[in-house]
Amino acid sequence: MKCKDFKELIDAYIDNGLDPMKDEEILRHINDCSGCRDYLQFRVKYAAEVKGFKRHNAPAGFTESVERRLRERAESKFNMRVLAEPFVFLRSRFSIEAMALAGLALIMVIVYRPFTVEHKSVSEIEIADRTVTVSEKVRDEKPAAENKRLRTQVKKESVMKDKAVMNDIIEKEAGSDKNTIVSESIKSYEPKRALEKSGGEKIQNKKAMDLADAKSDIQGEEAYSEKKSVSRYRKASKSMPASIPVQKNPEQDKIEALLRGHEILIVELKNISENEYLCTMVVKNEDLKKIIVKLGNSYSVTVVKTKTEETVSEIDLKLKKK
Amino acid sequence: MINVLNNIFPHIADKMRSFSDFLRLIICGRERYRELTDEEAVRAFLQGEQPVFNEIVERHKDMVFSLCYNIMNDYDDAHDCAQDVFIRVHDRLCDFGFRSALSTWIYKIAMNLCRDRLKTSYRKRVRNFAVPEESDRISSQYLTPHESIERDETENAIRCAIEQLPENERVLIVLRDLEGRSYDEIAGITGIPEGTVKSRLARGRKGLRSLLKGVI
Structure with missing residues (x-):
């Protein structure tokens, strides 16, 4: 062994x-x-x-201490459960998927801003009701499908608005003094038709006629046609929207006072130098000579350009103070 | 009396019977639980009778505490560990499959918990050499003071030597030599084959012999 x-x-x-x-x-x-x-x-x-080793038994009160610990733990568990109750959805099986979807939706909203477009269109419609200039702005923006629809709507509404304004002006003109010089901002809305109705007695505003032409185009076509005749008007209306008050040249009042009794429209009055001005105005053909003579009393007048139509002429004058 | 009542007022008799059952439960509850076997106690607990758990703790607390003390070799650690054992038993009693004795199952939990504690840094703190209560010193009550001191010293030496053994040998030495478990039980508790248990025990005793040279 x-x-x-x-x-x-x-x-x-x-x-x-x-x-x-x-x-x-x-x-x-x-x-x-x-x-x-x-x-x-x-x-x-x-x-x-x-x-012979001493046997170590559990101390007295061991069972009670175990019972106490179990009770305390159950209470703390209950408290935790109560605290966690509002967040119970986080324990849901689909919570991660739901949160991911919500996050995705949020990103989409931030990137594409679907509600902002709606808001923009509403505000633009409101502005377009007041001025044609805004419709121009809309036209210049990206040719998105939404904008196209909006532009068409704005054009229709602006034409409707213009018609209303036109009727007001016609009524006003019919009741007012013939010699009143209508402010440029209002006149710019006068379409040709209104001037013709007044039988040539009203001021045949060239700019207003141009605008009327433009609007007839809008009614017929989907997009604006860039006609030469309205381009200058548009420039002016862009720079001076109807809602913004026109800053008058101080010299304009003097000229208007000088030519009181004649129907004129000062389209533009620019300072060339301190005492020299370039004035663009629309006058009746029959008054053309008289006006130049009257202006000649205060200024040395040089006719730069004349464009004559049936009853009115657009003249560019160079005025130098005497 | 209940029979008389039963004939006259059956509703009242019913209520009195249920009330007497309730009183019996309060007064004789502990006694009733003491009559239960381990398996019956577990079944009662699983059916929702929470107080029966105290009976389970009462039955196995000394066994668990002793094991914890022998493995941890520290009174406070053993106390904490034994409490944790019963809390874990409370939590996992629904997993008890009645395949082994309840004591073996609890022993297994206790041993695993002690081993987990030994592996962690929990034991690195300063040891508390609390002297056990005088009532625990049953074996030393017939010894002379000199013999008692000598025996305490030898016991401390052996316990310190066991503590220095590798954890797998230490647990087996405790289960076999200090707790007096059979090889079969040890194999069941640790999940190690019986042959391996024996060989590891032999290795552990060899290590103890070298550590206790001059003491025994």
Whole structure:
């Protein structure tokens, strides 16, 4: 028998509470093998020592302390559950998907601004009701499908508005003094038709006629046609929308006072130098000479350009103070 | 009396019967639970009778505390660990499959918890060598003071030697030599084959022998 087998045998004896010294075979082996003898001594002593170890039982009140801890834990769990109640949707299986969808929708709103377009169109319609200039602005914007529709609507509405304004002016003109110089901002809305109705007695405003031409085009076509005759008017209306008060040249009042009694329209009055002006005005053909003579009293007049039509002429005069 | 009432007023008799059951539950509740076997107690707990858990704790607290103390070799650690064991038992009692004895199952939980604690840095803090209560010193009450001191010293030496063993050998030494569990039980608790248990125990004892040279 080998030493390893003897050690196992010794362990078996001790584990079963038997005395290995009673086994003759073991006794014979330990007489010859000092290693196994030492091991047997250690195992017997060790087993005896361990058997006499104090047993440590649970202290008094152990069960109550376990019960208390369980109760405290249950209360804290309940409190946590109550606190987490409003966020219960976060535990939902679809919470991540729902939040991702919401995020995507938010990004779409930020990028495409679907509601802003609606808002813009409404505001533009409001402005377009007051001035033609805004409709021009709309025209200049990107030719998106939405803008196209909007532009058509604005054009129709502005034409309708112009008709209403026209009727007002006609009524006003019919009742007012013939010699009254109508302000440029109002006259600019006068279409040709209104002037013709007044039988040539009214001021035949060139600009107003041009505008009337333009509007007839709008009614007929989808887009604005850039006619030469209205280009200047448009320029002027862009720079001076109807809602903004016109800054009059101080010299204009003097000229108007000088030509009181004649039906004129000063389209433009520019300062060339300190005492020199370039005046563009529309006058009746029959008054043309008289006006130049009257102006000649205060200014040295040079006729730069004349454009004559049936009853009215547009003249560019260079005026220099005497 | 209930029989008489039962004949005359059956509703009142019913109510009195249920009330007497209720009183019996309050007064004799603990006694009733004590009559239950471990399996019956577990079934009662799983059916919603929470107070029966106290009975389970009462039955196994000393066994669990002793194991915790023998493995941790510290009184306070053993106290905390034993409490944690029963809290874990409370949480996992629904997983108890009645395949083994309840004590084996609780032992397994206790041993795993102790091993987890040994692996963490929990044990690195300063040890508390609290002296156990005098009532626990049953085995030393017939010894002379000199013998008692000598035995305490030997015990401390052996415990310190066991503490120095590798964790897998240490647990087996505690289960076999200090707790007196059979090889079969140890194999069931640790999940290690019986042959491996024996070989590891032999290795552990060899290590103890070298560590305790001059002491034993």
